[in-house]
Amino acid sequence: MTWRLFSLLCILGAERYAETEITCDDDTDSGAVSDASLLQMNLKLNSLPPACRIWQHTYILNAPCEHFGLGQAAGFLVSGASRSGSRFLSRLFQGLGMNVSDHSDSARGADGAVSWVHGLHRSSCTVPSWQSPRFFSKAFLLLRDPLKQIPSRARSIRSTEDFDWLEFARCAADFGPTTATADTADTADMADDRLRLALKHYVLQNSFVEKYAEKSFWLEDLDAHHPATLDIIHAICEEFGSSHAHCNDVKLRKLSGALPIHSEPGVKWPQLASIDRPFAAMAQILTRRHGKDVAVDDQLPEMAWGFDCDFHNDLWSCALPPEAGSLLDRSFSLQDMIRSKDTALCAKKLPPLNGSMVLSVSVARTGSETLSQMLAESSGLHLHDHQCNAHTLLEHGAGHVIVSLRHPVSRIVSGMQWHTHVYNMTLAIGAFLNSSSSKLSIAGATGAHNEQSERSDRGQFSHGAYDLQHKVFSFDDFNHSYVDALRNTSDPNHRIALDVQYRPYSNNIFIPVVDFYMKGITNEELKRLSFVCTCTLKEDMDRVSNELNLNLDTEILTHESVSSSDDPEVQLQWLSQRNIDWIREIYAADEAFYLQHCSHCESIANQAA
DSSP: OHHHHHHHHHHHOOGTTTTTTTBBOSSSOOOOOOOHHHHHHHHHHSOOOOTHHHHHSSOOOTTTTTTTSSSSSSSSEOSSTTTTTTTHHHHHHHHHOOHHHHETSSSOOSSSOOOOOTOOOOTTSOOSOOOOOBBBEEEEEEEHHHHHHHHHHHSSTTTSOOOOOOOHHHHHOOOOOOOTTOOOOOOHHHHHHHHHHHHHHHHHHHHHHHHSSSSEEEEHHHHTTOOOHHHHHHHHHHHHTTTHHHHHHHHHHHHHHHOTTTTTOOHHHHHHHHHHHHHHHHHHHHHHTTTTTOOOOOOOOGGGGGOEEEETTOOHHHEHHHHTTTTTTTTHHHHHHHHHSSSSHHHHHHHOOOOOOOEEOOOOOSSHHHHHHHHHHHHSSOOOOTTTOOOHHTTTOOOOEEEOOOHOOOOOHHHHHHHHHHHHHHHHHHHHHOOOOHHHHEEEEEEEHHHHHHHTTTTTSSSSHHHHHHHHHSSSSHHHHHHHHHHHHTTTTTTHHHHHSTTTSSSSGGIIIIITTTTTTHHHTTTTTTEEEEGGGGHHHHHHHHHHHOOOOTTTOOOOOOOOOTHHHHHHHHHHHHHHHHHHHHHHHHHHHHHHHHHHHHHHHHHOO
């Protein structure tokens, strides 16, 4: 409880705290509270629910938590991280005829305020703005694209404000140790430190305000005239505006289209992750939690674990859970990989499915593209998404799902063969581009390569993971060195290998069948599955086509390797025996499931060898 609020309690009187005697010092105008009363009030507050601690650090009325200001609470507060457009938004409300202030104004507006400095309150912090004992009745969270807000905040410690924002923000939130100050020189290290501080500010401030805000909206959505965001602004105007307010949709659209932020330089997620990976992951979680996408190439695997915030030593603190913080330091785990490859990414992109559609799960390097093309003629939908499992497809309306199976070692070797093939093709096209003088030929060759890469196995590596991996693992020794790094925690590249492997749509040859593609399947859903084997794909699809009356063209074959990845001798050209044994141990459930349905493939492979 703050000294200021204790003083207000003296002014308000003891009727709200009838069972607590409040002793005020009558010799001062401030209504000071005696030590005995402080103890009594602390005991009183300790009896409130833990969630009330959040409200005690706000300027928002909360009667159940007995959090009152002076007089009748009124008006609204929009808050969030600084440099999120608070001044623009306050001017927008003013343009609608509302009496609204921001933190740089001399007094609180009668209708409300847009102010980041009033988003998180601590008794020992001096607010560098107007102060009002009258609380707000509602709060909203204002967000801005973190790749724009963070560098905007980092460009200067003081920026355009007449106070040190960092000093004030650190008074109530845990930023950890830092050497940056308002007078720090602009060296490269200090530039990174400033980005780190701005990144932490984004997470800490927004994560706190979201705890008590009724709704959130994005600054960019105002400029884009996003209907849901305009509805929020319109509702605020209608509820809190005085008789002078004009909550006119036409005027609102005109005002919201004048956002002056388009030319500001941004930053990229890999840069933020290199500066402070845990807070970059938390910023990504916040971004997605409030309805915005993070590009698949940029998503950090730690996102799947969420993050936790609470008060520690009266400072608002946020951190990844321990299991996320140590994700890249422990042994490779199917469970960790599966958790980071969220099927929600698939579900979000699925079109409406009717109960008669027959689809397939895209188990990488099992003929999944062939199946997708076969079934596209029947269903009208070409679905080739490695993050869709059978349960997700059935749950979203598919009538029947086909699962293709292959030995896990064969799948991984086949993926390595394909990866090397694509890399060599890229080198060849690069050489052609450097030597060719025909722009038309260049465009045609590049387009053809991109189309083939996309069609053949989308997401074998996401671009971000591909770039990350290419910096460390050469393709000459990729087969051994990458799996070595995955397997061995003492390998110097173990963290990088896990980072690559755990990212969405990356190295899908390692996604297991039993623990991922069959995850969540019920006994009833099992009746709506068909299993086919890569070694007899055409024959098996002929059978399925007849059983389901699909009339499929089973002559389609999109890819065939020069050397079979099912051949044990070929496998040893790509993997050491130690790594083969490790893969079989890790994927024992997949191997058993494969043998249950495709044991005949083993004899075919032995005959071929």
